[in-house]
Amino acid sequence: MDTKCEAGKWNVDAYLRGCASRTVLEALANKWTCLLIDALRHGPLRFGELRRKLDGITQKSLTQTLRVMERDGIVIRSVYPTIPPRVEYELSDLGRSVAGLMEGVKRWSEEHVDEILAAREAYDLRAQEEPRPVPVG
Template sequence: MDTTSELVGQRVADVYLRECASRSVLQLLANKWTFLVLGALADGPQRFGVLLRRADGITQKSLTQTLRGLERDGLLSRTVYPTIPPRVEYELTDLGRSVGGLIGQINVWAEANLSSVVAAREEYDEHVGEEPRPVTR
């Protein structure tokens, strides 16, 4: 599985294999900006400035790169309206909407379990420098 065309021809993918082309899709989805932009676009078409404000902390350069990558990968479409100045909107494609449901579920899980994760981090940090305790049975 050295190339994407070989993978497509075989219809076999295993993201756990180092050489599998599906890793590039996993890498795309694991990017925090990709994740946030896809989540923001789940609400419908958005303009660049709206996405920039919605994905708080992203730079214009990172947003531009993220949008171009998502368009290239077929997850969103870009529509330029013939106005002065030109108005540009970004919208999820069917492929983008199919992953959008997963992103929505992960967002719900993250928000619902935030306090548990924070508590686990605090507990871990309290014990990180301690010597291991023997197991008693």
């Protein structure tokens, strides 16, 4: 988006390193990350509570996702060395800011997702009846 070189040609490696949008997207556009941010919006939750809330997530995936989010500064992990152990996760300021960003994406999505879905239906219908136009052979 913002890293070009040599007459409008992108060096993709430089792009991947330098593009802020891509860094953010890679941090957020994960299968579970958005769900976790939403789950934590109203206050801290324990590991087991999150696991039960996100019905279907495995321990491994939950651990991994939370670890990455903690590393990115989106969630804060607090360990209380009680017996049995108690680990709480909560959104940081940055995490709450992410939740705000997601609101914008959510609004746009709700406004336009129907267009995408309709385009897919129309495309699949076209593809069924007529073979797609190919330049050669």
